[in-house]
Amino acid sequence: MKYFFLSEGWAVGRVWTVGGLWSETAWRRAPDIEKMNLCILDKNEKMWLHRVEDPVLMVEIYPTA
Incomplete structure (x- = not known):
């Protein structure tokens, strides 16, 4: 497993x-x-930990607001 933080x-x-x-x-x-x-x-910024499976190399992120 791999982990990353996402605001x-x-x-x-x-x-x-x-x-x-x-x-x-x-x-x-x-x-x-x-x-x-x-x-x-x-x-004042909250960053959540995410877990991702090993085959994933990269994720694209985008703002929701």
Whole structure:
């Protein structure tokens, strides 16, 4: 498993693996990305810990607001 922090107000978009962009058709499922019950507060910014499965190399993020 791999972990990363994501600020509140941002969401995960596209996901990449070694073979390129994650394909739900090829993998027959969505990537396993889970928001954990742990966050860090830094200067009024809340950053949530996320867990992602090993095949994921990179995630695209975008603002939700």
